[in-house]
Amino acid sequence: MTNKSEQEKPVTTNPQGMLKTALGDFSYIYPILAAQILDDYGIRNGKCLDIGAGPGLLGIEIARQSELKVTSLDISSEMGEIARGLARERGVQERVKILNADVHAIPLEDNYFDLIVSRGSFIFWSDKVQAFREIYRVLKPGGVAYVGGGDGKKWPREIKDILKKLKYSIKIPLRNKFSRRWQEFNFSFDYWEEVMREAGIEEYRLMNRHLWIEISKSK
Numbered sequence: 001m002t003n004k005s006e007q008e009k010p011v012t013t014n015p016q017g018m019l020k021t022a023l024g025d026f027s028y029i030y031p032i033l034a035a036q037i038l039d040d041y042g043i044r045n046g047k048c049l050d051i052g053a054g055p056g057l058l059g060i061e062i063a064r065q066s067e068l069k070v071t072s073l074d075i076s077s078e079m080g081e082i083a084r085g086l087a088r089e090r091g092v093q094e095r096v097k098i099l100n101a102d103v104h105a106i107p108l109e110d111n112y113f114d115l116i117v118s119r120g121s122f123i124f125w126s127d128k129v130q131a132f133r134e135i136y137r138v139l140k141p142g143g144v145a146y147v148g149g150g151d152g153k154k155w156p157r158e159i160k161d162i163l164k165k166l167k168y169s170i171k172i173p174l175r176n177k178f179s180r181r182w183q184e185f186n187f188s189f190d191y192w193e194e195v196m197r198e199a200g201i202e203e204y205r206l207m208n209r210h211l212w213i214e215i216s217k218s219k
């Protein structure tokens with residue numbers, strides 16, 4: 001299922017630019033978001049997958065705050081190298097593995113991860129149905145996937161204000177054969193319900209305006 005705006009190919013995130021944002025304005029969101037996810041789902045052991053991990057800071061924080069073994073997956077190998085360096089710098093290199101792969105074809109077996117997280121990446125996925133089929137496939141029965149962007153529910157007002165100023169979660173640059181410009185995305189709840197239906201996912205919850213999707217898989 002394609003959104004009108006997906007007919008054009010999003011420009012891949014610039015690794016150095018994303019690193020600057022992740023260590024700058026966004027630096028304090030990762031520990032807060034990691035704590036929120038670990039508190040909400042109580043999954044602190046086993047395997048975690050961070051999809052479109054970029055510099056890897058969400059997965060790194062999850063590794064720091066739990067016993068989870070994290071796989072940091074990104075389509076960009078340059079992002080992977082940045083994540084590897086940051087995991088080492090933050091002392092969790094033993095529990096953070098780097099995987100250069102595409103969410104549309106995750107090169108891992110079924111029912112593998114206890115926890116799957118992804119922040120700020122789904123807008124770049126060209127086939128949402130296929131991406132979510134893959135997420136569901138590698139999720140273990142009893143596990144949870146938490147996929148989204150923008151603000152998490154526990155972020156303080158000042159962080160929400162920064163995000164609002166950056167217009168981060170709703171506009172990304174798109175390139176088509178005519179131009180490079182900013183394009184607004186409008187992902188409605190109806191849109192996501194259809195994606196979930198087509199992906200064959202029945203147990204899910206859609207949350208807040210910047211969208212977080214919580215997916216569970218029964219045992």
Ligand SMILES: C[S@@+](CC[C@H](N)C(=O)[O-])C[C@H]1O[C@@H](n2cnc3c(N)ncnc32)[C@H](O)[C@@H]1O
Pocket residue numbers: 012013018022051052053054055056057058073074075076079101102103104118119120121124125126
């Ligand atoms: C805006 S960054 C977000 C990075 C990180 N999750 C964060 O919150 O700091 C989006 C990331 O998604 C990755 N990405 C885009 N398309 C992807 C795909 N098809 N499969 C895996 N990763 C992808 C990009 O390379 C980029 O690192």
